[in-house]
Amino acid sequence: MGAHVSQGPGEGDAYLIGVLVNELCALPCVRDPDQCIHLVALVGWHLGVEITYLRRTPRVDMLALVMDVMKRERGLEALVLAVGVVAGPEDSARLARLVGSGLPGEEVSEPDPEFDDTAVQEIRRLLAEVRGGHDSRLYTILNHELGVDVPHGQSPAQRFDFLCGVSAQADGLPPALVLVEVLALDQQPALRESLMEWSDRWALGAGPELVRALEDRRRALAALPRSDPEVPRCLVVMVEPADDGSADIYVRHWVNAAPGYWEPMAGDVERTTLDALAGAVERAIGRGASRWADVSETEHDPTVQVEFVLPFCYLNHDMARLELGTRTHVPMPLALRYHVHLRSLERMRSRDTEELGRWRARWAQLRKIGVAEPHRWHGERGERLDRWRADLAANPRLTAVILDVPALPDRGLDALIIAIEQGVGLAAWDRRTDSPDLSGEVLTLLLAHPPSQLPSKVSQLRKEAEGLGRDSLSVGKHMAFFWDDPYRLVDCEELTA
Numbered sequence: 001m002g003a004h005v006s007q008g009p010g011e012g013d014a015y016l017i018g019v020l021v022n023e024l025c026a027l028p029c030v031r032d033p034d035q036c037i038h039l040v041a042l043v044g045w046h047l048g049v050e051i052t053y054l055r056r057t058p059r060v061d062m063l064a065l066v067m068d069v070m071k072r073e074r075g076l077e078a079l080v081l082a083v084g085v086v087a088g089p090e091d092s093a094r095l096a097r098l099v100g101s102g103l104p105g106e107e108v109s110e111p112d113p114e115f116d117d118t119a120v121q122e123i124r125r126l127l128a129e130v131r132g133g134h135d136s137r138l139y140t141i142l143n144h145e146l147g148v149d150v151p152h153g154q155s156p157a158q159r160f161d162f163l164c165g166v167s168a169q170a171d172g173l174p175p176a177l178v179l180v181e182v183l184a185l186d187q188q189p190a191l192r193e194s195l196m197e198w199s200d201r202w203a204l205g206a207g208p209e210l211v212r213a214l215e216d217r218r219r220a221l222a223a224l225p226r227s228d229p230e231v232p233r234c235l236v237v238m239v240e241p242a243d244d245g246s247a248d249i250y251v252r253h254w255v256n257a258a259p260g261y262w263e264p265m266a267g268d269v270e271r272t273t274l275d276a277l278a279g280a281v282e283r284a285i286g287r288g289a290s291r292w293a294d295v296s297e298t299e300h301d302p303t304v305q306v307e308f309v310l311p312f313c314y315l316n317h318d319m320a321r322l323e324l325g326t327r328t329h330v331p332m333p334l335a336l337r338y339h340v341h342l343r344s345l346e347r348m349r350s351r352d353t354e355e356l357g358r359w360r361a362r363w364a365q366l367r368k369i370g371v372a373e374p375h376r377w378h379g380e381r382g383e384r385l386d387r388w389r390a391d392l393a394a395n396p397r398l399t400a401v402i403l404d405v406p407a408l409p410d411r412g413l414d415a416l417i418i419a420i421e422q423g424v425g426l427a428a429w430d431r432r433t434d435s436p437d438l439s440g441e442v443l444t445l446l447l448a449h450p451p452s453q454l455p456s457k458v459s460q461l462r463k464e465a466e467g468l469g470r471d472s473l474s475v476g477k478h479m480a481f482f483w484d485d486p487y488r489l490v491d492c493e494e495l496t497a
Helices: 011-025 033-047 057-070 077-085 088-097 115-128 135-146 156-164 175-183 189-206 207-223 276-294 345-349 354-368 385-394 413-421 438-446 449-463
Strands: 234-241 248-256 265-273 306-308 339-344 372-379 398-405 428-429 479-483
Touching: 011 156, 033 057, 033 276, 057 077, 077 088, 077 175, 077 372, 088 306, 115 156, 115 175, 115 189, 135 175, 135 207, 156 175, 175 189, 175 207, 189 207, 189 306, 234 276, 234 345, 248 276, 265 345, 306 345, 306 413, 339 345, 339 479, 345 354, 345 479, 372 413, 372 438, 385 413, 398 413, 398 438, 428 438, 428 449, 438 449, 449 479
Parallel strands: 234 306, 306 339, 372 398, 398 428
Antiparallel strands: 234 248, 248 265, 428 479
């Protein structure tokens, strides 16, 4: 690859910068800060210089990197080589085509275009008429349909260009054509019909199998659920003890980047200890934040949530007050920045259809009635677990649990486990072993709010409790909030040593 020496910020360079930044931002290794730092370091190593990794957002980081390498002799070559090492030959070959040459010593063939010039000109004209919509919805549907991390903030034409460089789907449909179909969903009838006619002409020319594939895809798109205003941007963190006799834990996370749709993307697995959990959570939040930063946010979007999927033995651990910014002078409890919830790992993994049915039925009852009906475990002498189980099993209107004792063995944990097995998805308790008598009353008043308001009310209580010394008011600093939605699942398969 020859040197690229810029004589100034010409129009060609500006266009190339934009194209390269879009291409790089779509790479999984760029979306993950821990991998991206190696990519930037490798580019610098090829050039014999040190390049600063800003660690802000993927778009800002890649803009700085591209502008840096374009000033240097053989800079673009170094970028392509580094992408080949970190992301693989297919991604580096696509990047090489964008800068106009193949890799050194490697023949890179230009693929046949999916669309002829006439079709491209027509779709560009139609895409210019597409009205702006909710970028989060478009992003989520494209991620669901294509399995491709599509950059945020692009115009329809830019997205079309980007997807023209992505391999065809398993059904043979080009990703750029799927984009046209997704965009057509939210357009006025005349424009929607024109966009779909464009897709039909391509499919007719491509053969009967592609015509059927397009029909199947349209049916699937028409069946997609509508946006749910209560689905937030969310980080789900799974914590599990290592099964090797050590004190280590596995930490895995998922990021739901856009509000309205539940499409969590899995992150890496990290092995650490419970004492070092705050650092692992902070790193996961950093990866989530790098994706949230690209999503347009409105005042009506729910606050970002951090949900901990925990085994029973960790449910009383203080997740809400894990400290962020541990390397700063003033670390901050996690719950002061995000809504923090607990969830059950055992139930998330269960394949028992009856248990899932009970879980969904109580959650539906909670939503239908619009207020929780709690069942309270006092933890007093003579209180029987068999009676507790019988009461829950016999009364499907009981949709929440309040524990007057912490969720520890021989205290409140057994009662909580029974409630989870019986389908309860909402619970609250004071984690302290010496909690004041008024804690249960405060939590009872808290759960009297409508379910849709509970995450924000819990957050408000936690923030108000910071700095208070009076036990009756400081329950917010010590409360555990179990909020386990059966329709927001993640694939948390077992991780063993």
